[in-house]
Amino acid sequence: MDKTAEYLQRFMNGVKKRSPGEDEFHQAVSEVAATIFPYIADKPIYHKMQILERMAEPDRVIMFRVPWTDDKGNIRNQRGYRVQFNNSIGPYKGGLRFHPSVNLSVLKFLGFEQTFKNSLTGLPMGGAKGGSDFNPKGKSDIEVMRFCQSFMTELYRHIGEDTDVPAGDIGVGAREIGFLFGQYKRIENRFVGVLTGKGMEFGGSKIRTEATGYGTVYFMENMLERKGNSIEGKTVCISGSGNVASYAVEKVNHLGGKVVTLSDSSGFIHDPEGISPDKLAYLIDLKQVRRGRIKQFADEYNSATFQEGRPWNVPCDIALPCATQNEINEEEALTLLRNGCIGVSEGANMPTELEGIHAFQNAKILYAPSKAANAGGVAVSGLEMSQNSARITWSEEELEKLLKDTMRTIHDSCVEFGERKDHVDYLAGANIAGFVKVADAMLSFGHT
Numbered sequence: 223m224d225k226t227a228e229y230l231q232r233f234m235n236g237v238k239k240r241s242p243g244e245d246e247f248h249q250a251v252s253e254v255a256a257t258i259f260p261y262i263a264d265k266p267i268y269h270k271m272q273i274l275e276r277m278a279e280p281d282r283v284i285m286f287r288v289p290w291t292d293d294k295g296n297i298r299n300q301r302g303y304r305v306q307f308n309n310s311i312g313p314y315k316g317g318l319r320f321h322p323s324v325n326l327s328v329l330k331f332l333g334f335e336q337t338f339k340n341s342l343t344g345l346p347m348g349g350a351k352g353g354s355d356f357n358p359k360g361k362s363d364i365e366v367m368r369f370c371q372s373f374m375t376e377l378y379r380h381i382g383e384d385t386d387v388p389a390g391d392i393g394v395g396a397r398e399i400g401f402l403f404g405q406y407k408r409i410e411n412r413f414v415g416v417l418t419g420k421g422m423e424f425g426g427s428k429i430r431t432e433a434t435g436y437g438t439v440y441f442m443e444n445m446l447e448r449k450g451n452s453i454e455g456k457t458v459c460i461s462g463s464g465n466v467a468s469y470a471v472e473k474v475n476h477l478g479g480k481v482v483t484l485s486d487s488s489g490f491i492h493d494p495e496g497i498s499p500d501k502l503a504y505l506i507d508l509k510q511v512r513r514g515r516i517k518q519f520a521d522e523y524n525s526a527t528f529q530e531g532r533p534w535n536v537p538c539d540i541a542l543p544c545a546t547q548n549e550i551n552e553e554e555a556l557t558l559l560r561n562g563c564i565g566v567s568e569g570a571n572m573p574t575e576l577e578g579i580h581a582f583q584n585a586k587i588l589y590a591p592s593k594a595a596n597a598g599g600v601a602v603s604g605l606e607m608s609q610n611s612a613r614i615t616w617s618e619e620e621l622e623k624l625l626k627d628t629m630r631t632i633h634d635s636c637v638e639f640g641e642r643k644d645h646v647d648y649l650a651g652a653n654i655a656g657f658v659k660v661a662d663a664m665l666s667f668g669h670t
């Protein structure tokens with residue numbers, strides 16, 4: 223074993239010993255460390271100052287009880303979290319996730335990734351993540367409101383416009399952000415930009431809802447363009463049917479591609495005719511307003527069929543996983559490759575298992591890791607913070623241009639740090655580009 227591999231193994235043993243059983247967190251850290259150790263091999267200052275070791279430990283973890291009352295008068299009890307991972311380059315920033323699968327391991331992996339992602343945007347934002355094992359599915363609006371108010375009654379003391387600015391994520395959309403912001407304002411008696419993803423009436427930013435999905439597609443277009451190719455005429459498989467998936471469909475349509483799949487946790491639909499703008503409008507109403515299931519899409523349109531499972535055996539040129547973590551395993555990655563897939567851009571966080579990533583990398587297809595490909599959302603959140611501080615509103619055109627430019631800059635940084643003899647390693651490029659800024663800030667602070 224060479225010296226770098228030995229360091230890596232010793233480092234990962236330490237991480238696993240300190241945080242036993244946190245599989246998703248171990249997965250995220252080892253994926254990053256495998257690319258950072260070779261980069262810092264000839265840079266002893268990072269070793270001496272234990273930079274990666276310190277980056278792999280959150281600044282603090284806040285865990286709290288969230289009691290709430292359901293419509294039948296039963297008292298229910300959930301667990302709330304905020305993982306404040308690293309604020310070396312700006313206030314903590316990262317989403318809140320409400321989903322039954324939420325636990326400390328999932329939020330630590332997301333907070334760790336967020337630190338690198340936020341650094342990549344070039345904006346002054348640190349990394350954090352939070353949420354709860356509360357499941358908004360099937361709950362009435364009033365139940366969701368009671369839960370959000372109880373959650374914020376504890377969270378408010380840990381956040382602030384210059385301290386920590388949460389946003390949405392899975393299960394936390396415009397409705398939840400409204401309830402959370404309302405409760406913060408009520409407790410603190412201050413109207414400040416303490417959350418992003420707000421409604422337009424109370425300090426939200428244009429394009430924020432669309433930004434993650436649009437950005438994921440822009441990143442793919444940037445990778446293709448570099449190879450003299452484009453999305454036009456390509457067949458695209460998308461997973462998920464929430465915020466990120468919906469606006470990825472819209473941008474693929476704008477750029478002349480055809481999306482043939484969508485999914486949720488019950489299964490996927492395959493529509494060989496493509497998700498046209500009118501079908502997309504139906505989908506957004508179905509998922510965001512009526513909170514229905516993806517199967518209903520196939521009931522509505524004869525061209526679509528519903529199946530259980532995930533969509534990766536449907537032949538496509540491009541895959542955009544936009545649902546959740548670990549939704550492409552090695553076998554599915556190999557199926558995508560066998561069917562001729564030439565590019566993967568990750569809208570969801572860590573959707574590809576490590577073995578699947580290796581399959582994409584070995585095949586040298588265009589593979590964009592989530593921390594780069596889905597950074598458009600947090601970039602526009604950063605712009606929402608700027609608009610709130612300056613009490614101004616930028617136009618849709620200005621913001622879409624800023625989003626497009628940001629995705630181009632992130633792409634180019636990945637190329638700068640990831641260019642190899644005959645291909646670009648976007649994973650290494652994103653990790654190293656994200657690492658350098660945070661690491662150098664930490665060096666300036668000394669032993670903190």
Ligand code: NDP
Nearest residue numbers: 391392393434462463464465466486487545546570571599
């Ligand atoms: P939404 O809640 O709007 O949608 C999530 C979608 O993923 C739904 O279709 C949901 O299906 C599906 N899903 C969730 N969990 C699972 C699961 N275990 N198995 C299969 N499908 C699942 O969330 P977003 O669109 O906002 O987020 C999607 C992904 O993008 C997440 O990984 C998130 O972290 C990431 N992301 C989001 C950003 C944003 O701006 N919103 C920013 C950056 C990353 P169902 O309805 O059945 O639950």
